[in-house]
Amino acid sequence: MIWLGIETANAPLSVAIVNENKVLAEVVQNIKLTHSVGAMPAIEEVIKKAGLLPADIEAIAVSEGPGSYTGVRIGVTLAKTFAWSLKKPLVGVSSLKVLAANASTSNYAICSLIDARRQNVYAAVYESGSLNTVIEDYHDHIDGLLQKLQQLNRPILFIGSDVEIYFEKIQHELGDLAIRAPYTMDLPRASELVALAQQMPLPAIGAVHEFVPQYRRIAEAEANWIKEQKKEQH
């Protein structure tokens, strides 16, 4: 089965063509280029390099979030349009799990982390090897995450470009239990995304219309509106 993988949930871009267990072509980049400009040409490039036509694609995997709202939507919009146009299944994978997959052979628990601004983070912790979830997708203040990690009381490998922002604080709280992944693992890879998608059941082809990004947060306006409603009730 020939897969197209699309990962645009955060600043880095990755797209790949994978045939069964062979990566035919992959783009991984982390340059100042918006996904709306870069993603579609990159997809064209990997399909061409693999010597394929768009119609040869048999399944699509997309990083469904969390991450930048706009970034997630660009990937999901492209993925939905491919899946719907080609009448092929679409599988969504957590962007945090995609990141963690880079370090799946590590000896430690893996914490992938994405900055959500104002000291908030998206993070999750996985077992090495199996990538089974140790801590579910977390979205909140970094301090809350560190508390949870302290309770684990085991060495944790931190992965992702945004780890830089918080690593001093992380080390301060966790000491030697905090291990920084090599920077070469920090960019998510669409091939890993596809590999994760291959382990998941293929959804029905008609389900593509209902596919939605996993923002993990409601829109700010909505949150404020709910707050206002609550105030009025009291």
Added chain:
Amino acid sequence: MDNYILAIETSCDETAAAIIKNGTEIISNVVSSQIDSHKRFGGVVPEIASRHHVEQVTIVLEEALNQANMEPKDLTAVAVTEGPGLVGALLIGINAAKAFAFIHGLPLIGTHHIAGHIYANNLIQPMEFPLLALVVSGGHTELVLMREHGSFEVIGETRDDAAGEAYDKVARVLNMPYPGGPHIDRLAHEATEAVPFPRVWLEEGSYDFSFSGLKSAVINYKHNMDQRGEEIIPEKVAKGFQDSVVEVLTAKTLRAAREFHVKQVIAAGGVSANKGLRTALENAFKEEGIPFYVPPLKLCTDNAAMIGAAAYEMYQAGVRGNLAMNGRPGMELTSWK
């Protein structure tokens, strides 16, 4: 051979797709509106609009093809609104259009939203040049002169609020729900008397508009009445406001039509559905002897059919986009000829 353009529009709060034959015939026209989702916020919330677009975009595309009973291989090109608009919203349509065009090997055309509003008229009767278009919507108030297809000269525009924006703000003052335009229009028609509000003409000879002063005058009026403990009569306020807007829009459009000896005047954009404005323009141009047209409501508000109509002329002129197309929230209306 017939030309079929699949057009996509997601610049604000409508997710829309349409198929247009030879630039003038609507084969299908699908609009998924989000108004109900934005009502409680009193206006369009960009993040929520973007979330809706990503949920709706493949659905409206499928619906447009189904209604037309067509397949991608029957299409000539794909068109999409490139700007102006809400950037996050534009990006959904643009990325769907790019993927669709690439998959099916179709040319891609990035269209200006206002060019679309103007070309909605080409779906009703052929445009004749020189042509003057009054574009009035929640985001725009512009007088555009066209000397031929694809040629645009913005001869006047608003210096502050768009007419539709002023309508929404005044509606809020009168405790009317969003979108406020239709409510003001209705109230104004129920009134016999009007609160006198100023007309803003700007400098001699200018075709520009300004509505923020008028909006402030309405707010001040309400404030003064409140302080005196008097109730305002919403109908009278609505009529006073609408009379001012309509008088200025009509007078400037008429003066421009005379100066440029236009053969046709058209109104475009959501606010052109306003009855007060429509009637005033109709009467003025009937008297002047210049043909005046407004597209039906469905084509006044945001839709993709209008994008397909404009894109047809761009296609004929050889305009093509590419897979690196980005959203252009502040895109200017420039000629493609």
